[in-house]
Amino acid sequence: MNFSLSEDHTVLRDAAADFLRDQVDLAPLLVPGADAQQAPYDALWAKLCELGWPAMAVPEAHGGLGMSEIDVAIVLRECGRTLAPTPLLGTLAGTWALLAAGSPEQQTLWLPQVAEAGLRMALATAPASGDAGAADADVMATLHADGSYRLSGSSHFVIDAPGAQLLVVAAMLDGAKRLFLVQGEADGIETEWLAWRDITRQVAHVHVKDAVGDLMPGDWDSTWPTLRNRLHLALAAESAGGLQAVLDDTTAYVKERVAFGRPIGAYQSIKHGLADMLAQTECTQTAVLYAAWAQSQDERTATLASAMAQAYASEAYRDATHRSIQMFGAIGFTWEMKNHLYFKRARANAEWLGSAAEQRELIARTLETAHATPH
Amino acid sequence: MDFDLPAEDDPRRLEVRAWLQANPKPGYALLFDQGYTVPHWPRPWGLGANPELQLIIDDELARAGIRAPHHKNPVPINNCGQSLLRHGTPEQQERFLKPALACEEVWCMLFSEPSAGSDVGALRTTARREGDHYVIRGQKMWTSLADKAQIGVLVARTDPSAPKHAGLSQFLVDMKSPGITIRPIADMSGESGEYNEVFFDDVIVPADRLLGKEGDGWKLSMQQLQTERVALSRPGAIWGSGPSARELVDGLVAAGRFKNPLVRDEAVGLWIEGEILRLLALRSLSDRMNARESGPEGAVRKMVAAPHGQRVLDLAKRSQGVAGLVKNRDVLPMTQAERGPFSNWDHAFWWSPAVTLGVGTQEVLKNVVAERVLGLPREKDPTRHTPFNQIGKAQPTQKEAA
Ligand SMILES: Cc1cc2nc3c(=O)[nH]c(=O)nc-3n(C[C@H](O)[C@H](O)[C@H](O)COP(=O)(O)OP(=O)(O)OC[C@H]3O[C@@H](n4cnc5c(N)ncnc54)[C@H](O)[C@@H]3O)c2cc1C
Numbered sequence: 012m013n014f015s016l017s018e019d020h021t022v023l024r025d026a027a028a029d030f031l032r033d034q035v036d037l038a039p040l041l042v043p044g045a046d047a048q049q050a051p052y053d054a055l056w057a058k059l060c061e062l063g064w065p066a067m068a069v070p071e072a073h074g075g076l077g078m079s080e081i082d083v084a085i086v087l088r089e090c091g092r093t094l095a096p097t098p099l100l101g102t103l104a105g106t107w108a109l110l111a112a113g114s115p116e117q118q119t120l121w122l123p124q125v126a127e128a129g130l131r132m133a134l135a136t137a138p139a140s141g142d143a144g145a146a147d148a149d150v151m152a153t154l155h156a157d158g159s160y161r162l163s164g165s166s167h168f169v170i171d172a173p174g175a176q177l178l179v180v181a182a183m184l185d186g187a188k189r190l191f192l193v194q195g196e197a198d199g200i201e202t203e204w205l206a207w208r209d210i211t212r213q214v215a216h217v218h219v220k221d222a223v224g225d226l227m228p229g230d231w232d233s234t235w236p237t238l239r240n241r242l243h244l245a246l247a248a249e250s251a252g253g254l255q256a257v258l259d260d261t262t263a264y265v266k267e268r269v270a271f272g273r274p275i276g277a278y279q280s281i282k283h284g285l286a287d288m289l290a291q292t293e294c295t296q297t298a299v300l301y302a303a304w305a306q307s308q309d310e311r312t313a314t315l316a317s318a319m320a321q322a323y324a325s326e327a328y329r330d331a332t333h334r335s336i337q338m339f340g341a342i343g344f345t346w347e348m349k350n351h352l353y354f355k356r357a358r359a360n361a362e363w364l365g366s367a368a369e370q371r372e373l374i375a376r377t378l379e380t381a382h383a384t385p386h
Numbered sequence: 387m388d389f390d391l392p393a394e395d396d397p398r399r400l401e402v403r404a405w406l407q408a409n410p411k412p413g414y415a416l417l418f419d420q421g422y423t424v425p426h427w428p429r430p431w432g433l434g435a436n437p438e439l440q441l442i443i444d445d446e447l448a449r450a451g452i453r454a455p456h457h458k459n460p461v462p463i464n465n466c467g468q469s470l471l472r473h474g475t476p477e478q479q480e481r482f483l484k485p486a487l488a489c490e491e492v493w494c495m496l497f498s499e500p501s502a503g504s505d506v507g508a509l510r511t512t513a514r515r516e517g518d519h520y521v522i523r524g525q526k527m528w529t530s531l532a533d534k535a536q537i538g539v540l541v542a543r544t545d546p547s548a549p550k551h552a553g554l555s556q557f558l559v560d561m562k563s564p565g566i567t568i569r570p571i572a573d574m575s576g577e578s579g580e581y582n583e584v585f586f587d588d589v590i591v592p593a594d595r596l597l598g599k600e601g602d603g604w605k606l607s608m609q610q611l612q613t614e615r616v617a618l619s620r621p622g623a624i625w626g627s628g629p630s631a632r633e634l635v636d637g638l639v640a641a642g643r644f645k646n647p648l649v650r651d652e653a654v655g656l657w658i659e660g661e662i663l664r665l666l667a668l669r670s671l672s673d674r675m676n677a678r679e680s681g682p683e684g685a686v687r688k689m690v691a692a693p694h695g696q697r698v699l700d701l702a703k704r705s706q707g708v709a710g711l712v713k714n715r716d717v718l719p720m721t722q723a724e725r726g727p728f729s730n731w732d733h734a735f736w737w738s739p740a741v742t743l744g745v746g747t748q749e750v751l752k753n754v755v756a757e758r759v760l761g762l763p764r765e766k767d768p769t770r771h772t773p774f775n776q777i778g779k780a781q782p783t784q785k786e787a788a
Contacts, residue, residue, distance in 0.1 A: 013388045014665075014672030262760050277763035282756035283749070289760060290686045294662045301665050304389050319658045371654040375644070378657070382639045 014300070016085075023082055027089040034058055035093040040210055043346040047210045050096035052174065059097055060129035068106045073122035080241070084248040084303040088296075091249030092256045094211040094352055098131045100245060101171025104238070105132025108179040111237045112190050112229025121177060121192070131195075133175035134238075135166035135217050143168075143242075143364055144235055150182035150219060152191060152226075160184070162191060162224045163199075165216055170363065172215040173202050180217070180224060181231070188231040191224030198222065209359035211352055236310065240317040243370065244302045246360045247320035250328040251299045253360075254292040257328075257353050261285065261335045268340075275338070284334050291327035298323050315377055322370035325361035332357045389668065392442050402446040414455050414489035422447065423455045423487050424463060427471070431487060437671040461493035461531070462486035465610045466539045469556075473598040473606065482537065482558060494535035494561070496526045496584060497607060503528075504750045506541065507550040507604060508769075511586060513542035513557065515593070520544075520557065522565075522589040528744075532568050532582040535561045539610075540591075541603045546775040553774055554603030558595045565589035575737040576713070611746065629731050631660030631698050637727030643705050652701055659694050663687060685755045692741045692748060699735040702728040 016024070039049045059065065067083055069075020083103070090099060106125055109118055124130040138149040150164035162182050172178070176195045181188055193200065199222035207214040262285060265276035275281050298320040305316035332354040336343040343350040361367065392399055402422075409416060417423050425435035425443050433439065447454055456463040462470075467486055470479055485491040502509040511524025522542055532538065538559040545553035561568075567585040598606055635657050638644040644653065666687045703710050706726055709718055713732070715725060742748040756762045769777045 013676070014669045015676045262762070266762065274763055276756075277766075279749075279753070279765075282762050283752045285760055285762065286689065286752040286755040289755060290690050293666065293686045294659075294690065297665045297669055298658075298662050301389060319661060322655075323658050323662065368651055371651055371658070374657065375650050375654050378635055378654075379639060379644065382636070 016300075020081065020085055024085045024089065027086050028092070030058075030062065031089050031093040031095050035095045037094060037096075037211070037349060037352065040096075040352060041347050041349065045210060047096075047207055047213045048204070050211055050213065052096050052098060052213055055095060055097045056099075056129065056131070059099065063126075064099060065102055065129045066126035068103055068110075069122045069126040070110070073118060073126060075122065075126040079303075080244065080306040081300065081303040084244060084299055087245055087248040088252035088255075088299070090252065091356075092252030094253070094256075094349075094356055096211045096213075098133070098171035098174060098213070100212075100249075101133040101169075101175060102129075102131055103245060104134035104170070104242060105175075105177060105179050107238055107241045108134055108190060108227075108234070109192075112227040112234040113192075114228050117192060117225065117227060130177055131171065131175045132177045132179065133169050133171045133217075134179045135169040135172065136179075136181040136190075137167045137169075139165070139167050141168050141362075144239055146188060146231075148181040148183050148188055150180060152182035152184040152189065152224060154184075160191060160224045160226050161221050162193065162219045163221055165218045167216050168205070168214060168363070169217050170212060170214050172217050173204060173213045178217065179227075180219065182224065184226070190227040190229065190231065190234065192227060193219065193222055193224045207359070209352075209355040211356060212359065236314060239364070240302075240306060240310075240313045242364055243317035243321035244299065244306065246364060247295065247302060247317070247324040248299045250324035250357065250360050251292070251295045253353050253356055254288070254295055254324075254328055254331050257331045257335045257350075258285070258288050258292050260349070261288070261338050264339055281338060284338065288331045288334060291331060295320070295324045295327050311377060311381070315374055318370040318373045318377075321364065322367040322374070325357075325367040325370075328353075328357035329361055389665075391445075391668075392438060396442065398439055399442050399446060402443055406446060406450045406452075410450075412452070414458060417447075417452075417455055418484070418488040423489075424467070427468070431471070431483060437674050441671065455487070455489055459486060459489045459492050461495050461535075461539060462537075465495065466493065469597060469606050469610060473602070475594070477594065478558070478597070486537070491536040492531055492534050493537045493539060494529050494531040495610075496529055496532075496538045496540040496559070498528045499525060500527050504747055505767075506607060507554070509541060509543065509554070511540075511542045512546065513540075513544050513555060513591070515544065518593050520591045520593060520596070522557075522559070522586040522591055524586050526584040526586075528571070528581045529568075529584050530581045532561065532584050533570060537561065538584070539597075541607055543774065544600050544603075547773050548601070549771050550769060550774045550777070551604040552601060554607070555600045556597040556603045556606045557591050558597060559589070559591050563589050563591070573737070574739070575733060577733065577737070580737075628695060628734055629698060629702070629728075631656040631694075634698050634702055637702065638705060641705070641723075641726045643726075649701070649705060656694070656698055656701065659690070660698070663691055663694060666690075685751070685759065689748070689751050689755060695741055696738045699731060699738045702731050703735045 034055060036051060039045060039051065063076060064086065066075040067078045067086065069077070071077040090097070102125065109121060121130065125132065136148065137143045138145050138147055148166065150162050150166055152160050152162050155161055162180060164182065166180055178193045178195060180191050180193045182191055199220040201218040203216040203218060205214045205216060265281050265285070266274050268275050302316040302320040305312045332350070336350045336354060339348065339350055342348060405420065421433040422443050424432040426432055426437070426440045428434050444454065467483065470483055486493055497506050499509045499511060511522065511526065513520040513522050522540065524542065538561050540557045540559045541554055542557065543553050544555040565587040566589055569583045571581055571583055573580045635653050638649060638653055644650050670684050706728060709715060709720065712718060715729065753765055757764050
């Protein structure tokens with residue numbers, strides 16, 4: 012048993028933190044009325060590529076770094092802490108989909124491009140309901156006489172779709188949900204930007220019209236749980252970092268802001284609120300590390316741990332960002348402060364893969380199954 | 387990183403298990419001789435064990451159905467005994483440690499008073515030096531185990547002219563001394579004798595029972611309240627033991643109540659929190675083993691664990707419906723199945739309000755976390771630097787102040 016971060020982990024964490032502290036500039040987003048188009052996505056991505064971050068989750072055999080889920084969670088935590096506007100999440104999601112469902116040929120073709128050239132990816136699986144894990148999709152796939160698959164329809168709420176060079180698109184084929192690779196520049200692709208409230212992230216609907224898709228062999232029912240577990244971990248890791256940032260910023264502020272002759276941090280309701288926030292931050296971070304480790308174990312452990320991390324993180328992050336605005340007072344409610352960016356990211360992270368209650372339901376079913384099968 | 391606990395075939399585990407097989411009902415004296423009472427203490431008292439070995443020993447004792455010694459004699463094992471190791475004279479160590487750790491002498495902790503609970507430094511019990519002994523006068527409250535104890539760890543004021551925290555000292559008091567009166571206080575769980583009032587009427591305590599130096603009382607008390615030995619890996623709800631959220635979920639599933647969507651969601655929420663508490667304990671354990679400075683998770687864990695335990699018991703109680711309000715449910719026309727899985731949690735539920743009070747209240751704990759970990763400004767105690775016997779005198783009366 013060993014629960015502590017290793018030397019390598021802390022080096023990675025500190026390097027990521029230093030880099031992002033220097034490079035992430037949220038100033039353009041703190042101008043009233045700014046939207047995600049102002050987020051410095053492309054510039055930051057170019058720098059991340061120089062550091063080799065897109066190669067993180069790509070196995071060494073495909074030219075990547077083959078880093079563990081723990082390493083990835085550590086980096087994502089730092090991204091979440093700084094709200095780094097980059098297509099990293101979409102690219103990781105695409106990479107994981109390729110690894111889970113792609114053929115050896117598909118992997119050999121695309122993964123080295125992700126690792127070496129920073130090929131941007133996005134995962135498009137949700138129908139109009141927004142349920143990324145739904146059994147159905149609003150895209151239809153048909154097999155043409157020339158042996159190619161053609162996709163038509165729409166995929167919704169796709170994170171990092173604008174600018175994605177390769178999309179993993181879920182479509183219905185003969186009544187079953189399947190995954191296809193679609194090139195971002197292909198004919199028949201239209202990206203409809205969404206005025207997503209979390210402006211640190213670029214999100215779009217993707218409309219496809221007779222676009223060519225390359226069928227991935229992995230079937231949906233076995234691919235989705237793996238993918239979902241990794242996505243739960245990714246969001247929870249981001250949220251853990253966000254919580255830490257909100258805690259640190261709020262703690263610093265209440266030591267400085269004076270009211271009635273004392274720093275407001277001397278007042279107990281503020282103190283107790285921050286003590287709770289600290290507890291939630293520690294709990295989230297612990298759950299994230301455990302979920303990251305659990306992904307190297309069996310599927311049941313991974314499912315329980317990842318859903319647990321995401322359910323807990325969603326609610327903790329929401330509470331903390333709300334409290335933080337309250338503790339800053341009215342200044343915390345202005346567009347010029349960062350508080351709302353965290354508040355909105357917290358909301359977005361809590362909804363993108365379904366609510367915390369849905370993750371708890373997943374846990375409930377997993378526990379029931381365990382109960383039904385004697386161990 | 388690796389979250390697996392020491393495996394079933396870990397040689398250290400096998401060794402403990404073999405010993406327990408050879409000594410199936412060991413008794414506290416034998417457990418102590420074997421080093422299993424305080425394995426984390428240095429020899430000859432313990433084994434100088436690292437936290438992982440301590441965890442293994444705890445695990446194996448629990449698995450063998452042995453009630454851990456710290457339940458029998460919590461005060462020296464969890465809180466006060468280490469003060470003797472650090473600050474006691476060789477004679478004191480010789481006289482007190484073995485009987486305490488072997489549970490031959492039970493101890494109690496005489497800190498709280500009617501006018502000094504959270505603010506222990508405000509206590510009024512005095513210890514006046516007269517030649518080779520001290521004379522104790524005053525009243526203590528909420529003293530758990532006072533009626534069963536041979537030895538009491540007493541905090542009393544030796545210098546009333548010093549500021550409140552500076553004038554305190556600690557003593558190891560014979561609870562059978564003349565002048566001590568013990569009265570049980572009935573608590574709301576209906577179980578009397580959980581704790582007591584203790585009156586000291588000119589009780590004589592020999593000077594060699596002073597622990598540390600005169601004036602060390604506050605420092606020692608703070609150390610003792612912090613050195614609580616935590617149950618390491620249990621997801622347990624109450625003070626590291628008691629029913630856990632895992633057991634709650636198991637019970638609800640078995641009783642067919644897990645299907646109710648409201649109960650289900652709440653129970654899984656508690657299950658998640660219980661798991662995280664278990665992981666927090668492992669994190670501190672691991673940090674200690676890797677000689678890393680441990681983060682704030684120790685204090686955080688205590689802060690989260692107490693209300694968590696209360697909520698676990700609360701949901702269990704609610705799942706019993708109206709029948710859960712009857713003390714002796716055997717009289718109800720119910721089958722064992724209808725009685726449900728939580729029948730023996732009844733006392734724990736009615737007792738659970740104590741968990742956010744004892745050993746320091748939830749509010750005071752949050753203050754400590756906010757001040758020590760986050761560095762927020764300290765609570766102001768206007769009496770902190772005033773000589774104790776001047777407190778109240780120099781201050782305006784309420785009328786004048788108004
Ligand atoms: C089961 C049990 C066993 C116990 N066993 C022992 C024992 O063996 N030996 C012993 O010495 N004592 C024992 N105690 C006493 C326990 O330590 C005290 O009850 C506790 O420290 C609180 O003190 P109090 O009850 O006087 O409450 P008070 O200190 O009067 O507190 C009343 C309320 O005021 C709040 N409060 C007080 N100060 C502050 C502050 N600065 N900021 C915010 N809120 C504040 C408290 O949180 C609480 O809500 C036991 C208590 C229980 C319940």
